[in-house]
Every structure is written in structure tokens, then in C-alpha cells.
Amino acid sequence: MxxxxxxxxxxxxxxxxxxxxxxxxxxxxxxxxxxxxxxxxxxxxxxxxxxxxxxxxxxxxxxxxxxxxxxxxxxxxxxxxxxxxxxxxxxxxxxxxNHERMLLDFLDRPEQAGPRWLRNGGLQTLAGFGIAPPMRERPGGEALCELRERLSQAMGGEMIAWLRAxxxxxxxxxxxxxxxxxxxxxxxxxxxxxxxxxxxxxxxxxxxxxxxxxxxxxxxxxxxxxxxxxxxxxxxxxxxxxxxxxxxxxxxxxxxxxxxx
The missing domain is CATH 3.60.21.10 (Metallo-dependent phosphatases)
Incomplete structure (x- = not known):
């Protein structure tokens, strides 16, 4: 650092x-x-x-x-x-x-955008929402989609809409x-x-x-x-x-x- x-x-x-x-x-x-x-x-x-x-x-x-x-x-x-x-x-x-953009991209396209977001601080954001990190260093598509669902539920629609706006x-x-x-x-x-x-x-x-x-x-x-x-x-x-x-x-x-x- x-x-x-x-x-x-x-x-x-x-x-x-x-x-x-x-x-x-x-x-x-x-x-x-x-x-x-x-x-x-x-x-x-x-x-x-x-x-x-x-x-x-x-x-x-x-x-x-x-x-x-x-x-x-x-x-x-x-x-x-x-x-x-x-x-x-x-x-x-x-x-x-750009970090809000990466988070929203992960929510919209978890398999494509997830790895980049996780490498650039997304793991800390997951932790802040009480979500454990993926088990593998490079999680596959199914794991990323599951993470997306858990994060979306933890954030809630109001917070996600606020970020998009x-x-x-x-x-x-x-x-x-x-x-x-x-x-x-x-x-x-x-x-x-x-x-x-x-x-x-x-x-x-x-x-x-x-x-x-x-x-x-x-x-x-x-x-x-x-x-x-x-x-x-x-x-x-x-x-x-x-x-x-x-x-x-x-x-x-x-x-x-x-x-x-």
C-alpha cells in the first residue's frame, strides 16, 4: 500500500x-x-x-x-x-x-463484473453488510450469482435505487x-x-x-x-x-x- x-x-x-x-x-x-x-x-x-x-x-x-x-x-x-x-x-x-459504478455493475452482471469489483475493495463492502467472502480466491459464476443475491437483499431496494440515482x-x-x-x-x-x-x-x-x-x-x-x-x-x-x-x-x-x- x-x-x-x-x-x-x-x-x-x-x-x-x-x-x-x-x-x-x-x-x-x-x-x-x-x-x-x-x-x-x-x-x-x-x-x-x-x-x-x-x-x-x-x-x-x-x-x-x-x-x-x-x-x-x-x-x-x-x-x-x-x-x-x-x-x-x-x-x-x-x-x-467509480466504486459505486463497480458495485452496481456487480449487481447487474455478477459473473462479468464480480471479479474486478472483488479485487478492488468489494470484499470489504461485503463484510460491511455481514456477508462472508467467497470460499475460493476466484469464485465461479454460481458463487458470484449467490453473492449478488445476498448483497442485494442486505442492501435493499431503497439503497440500490439511491446509488443508481x-x-x-x-x-x-x-x-x-x-x-x-x-x-x-x-x-x-x-x-x-x-x-x-x-x-x-x-x-x-x-x-x-x-x-x-x-x-x-x-x-x-x-x-x-x-x-x-x-x-x-x-x-x-x-x-x-x-x-x-x-x-x-x-x-x-x-x-x-x-x-x-
Missing amino acids: KTVLKKFFNRRDPAPDRLGVREEPLRPERSFVAIGDVHGRADLLREIDGLVSASCAEWPVVFLGDYVDRGEESREVLELLMSVPSDREPPVTCLMG RPLTWSSGNVWAVHAAADPDLPMAEQTADTLLWGHAAFHRQPRADGQWVVHGHTVVAEPQARAGRVAVDTGAYATGRLSAALITRDGAAFLQTGRD
């Missing part, structure tokens, strides 16, 4: 001025909070909620996806997020992440919240679901030229950061204990983080 995180932490973005792109200031219509990948850490979700409530309780909140997998409390995380009233003011928006983007002014990335050569309204959920090869290398900022999770960084038209908020909470939130205003971006004194 440390090797994987080190690889992500060593990534460097090119400076926008060296690429001939003028970095526009953040201009949200209203100040808001964006919270990075929770990944089954209900304890950190409660902690960041307390920090946000103490600092900016009247701001809209956007969760950037990846609520499940890797951590052991996926069920509790989903229940906490679902308990927020849909008509709450200020609103709370929960975007879809998660939007892919949220925006305010020139700031867009997405899970993973955006193609810098395409307008934000024309991004594909695959790019928004899984990333894009040019996203971390090429700043946008249209003055739009992208707030995202998915890619682990050592510290949350705002530069080159991107605000990165995923600090690997499930492994580091540091769940981060970006406070986006017209004055710039500031950050809150769990696990800090």
Missing part, C-alpha cells in the same frame, strides 16, 4: 503559465464544500461532518463519490448519506464514483465537481461518463483553456491542493485516516482534514 500511495504522491502537475494558459480565479456562484473519497470510513465521515458544521454550516456540500469499498463500514457510510433529507437547505449532493457532476459558477477527471479538450457539458468516473490521460498534464475549474477525488494526493484549474481532495482516507474537504470560495480554496490536531 505504501508503494502505491508513494507513486500517486510523487505525481507533479505542469505549471499553467509554462503551458501558455492563464489560470482563471475560482468563481463559484456560492461558496461550497467538496468532500473527498470516504471509502467505507464512517468514523471519518462523522469527523469531517463536525469540522464542516463548525466552519461553514450554511454552505452547500458536495461529496465526490467512492463511499464504498476498501474500508469496513460501507453500509454505515451509505446509511449516513441517505439519511440527509433530499430537500435539505443548504443542499447536500452525493456524486457517483447519483449524478455525475455538480457545478457552481466556473467550478465543476466530478469524481475522477475531465477531458481538458471537451466542454464540461460534453464529458463522457467513463471520463468522469475513471479519469482521462490528459487531465493531470493539460490545464483547461476555458476558465473552468474541476474539483475531484479518485487520485490520491499527499495533501489537498488547488492548482492548474484543478482542486484535488482525495487524500486516501481509508489508508491514511485523513479525509479532506475543500472550502471553495471566490477568494480561493482552503481545506479541512480529519486526523489533524
Whole structure:
């Protein structure tokens, strides 16, 4: 795990001025909070909620996806997020992440999508719902279908419907919240679901030229950061204990983080 995180932490973005792109200031219509990948850490979700409530309780909140997998409390995380009233003011928006997509793909196509999901944190999600892992390291189709039925029953129709309804983007002014990335050569309204959920090869290398900022999770960084038209908020909470939130205003971006004194 440390090797994987080190690889992500060593990534460097090119400076926008060296690429001939003028970095526009953040201009949200209203100040808001964006919270990075929770990944089954209900304890950190409660902690960041307390920090946000103490600092900016009247701001809209956007969760950037990846609520499940890797951590052991996926069920509790989903229940906490679902308990927020849909008509709450200020609103709370929960975007879809690629791990929600993998879970839904497993429910829809267990034999085809199951192995990938299990390799990428699905085992922890099963445990969070009280479901024992498959007996074999590489379970066959029958075992995967049985797992699918047990997980579907444990989750229930309301939770599954809630996951399916998660939007892919949220925006305010020139700031867009997405899970993973955006193609810098395409307008934000024309991004594909695959790019928004899984990333894009040019996203971390090429700043946008249209003055739009992208707030995202998915890619682990050592510290949350705002530069080159991107605000990165995923600090690997499930492994580091540091769940981060970006406070986006017209004055710039500031950050809150769990696990800090």
C-alpha cells in the first residue's frame, strides 16, 4: 500500500503559465464544500461532518463519490448519506464514483463484473453488510450469482435505487465537481461518463483553456491542493485516516482534514 500511495504522491502537475494558459480565479456562484473519497470510513465521515458544521454550516456540500469499498463500514457510510433529507437547505449532493459504478455493475452482471469489483475493495463492502467472502480466491459464476443475491437483499431496494440515482457532476459558477477527471479538450457539458468516473490521460498534464475549474477525488494526493484549474481532495482516507474537504470560495480554496490536531 505504501508503494502505491508513494507513486500517486510523487505525481507533479505542469505549471499553467509554462503551458501558455492563464489560470482563471475560482468563481463559484456560492461558496461550497467538496468532500473527498470516504471509502467505507464512517468514523471519518462523522469527523469531517463536525469540522464542516463548525466552519461553514450554511454552505452547500458536495461529496465526490467512492463511499464504498476498501474500508469496513460501507453500509454505515451509505446509511449516513441517505439519511440527509433530499430537500435539505443548504443542499447536500452525493456524486457517483467509480466504486459505486463497480458495485452496481456487480449487481447487474455478477459473473462479468464480480471479479474486478472483488479485487478492488468489494470484499470489504461485503463484510460491511455481514456477508462472508467467497470460499475460493476466484469464485465461479454460481458463487458470484449467490453473492449478488445476498448483497442485494442486505442492501435493499431503497439503497440500490439511491446509488443508481447519483449524478455525475455538480457545478457552481466556473467550478465543476466530478469524481475522477475531465477531458481538458471537451466542454464540461460534453464529458463522457467513463471520463468522469475513471479519469482521462490528459487531465493531470493539460490545464483547461476555458476558465473552468474541476474539483475531484479518485487520485490520491499527499495533501489537498488547488492548482492548474484543478482542486484535488482525495487524500486516501481509508489508508491514511485523513479525509479532506475543500472550502471553495471566490477568494480561493482552503481545506479541512480529519486526523489533524
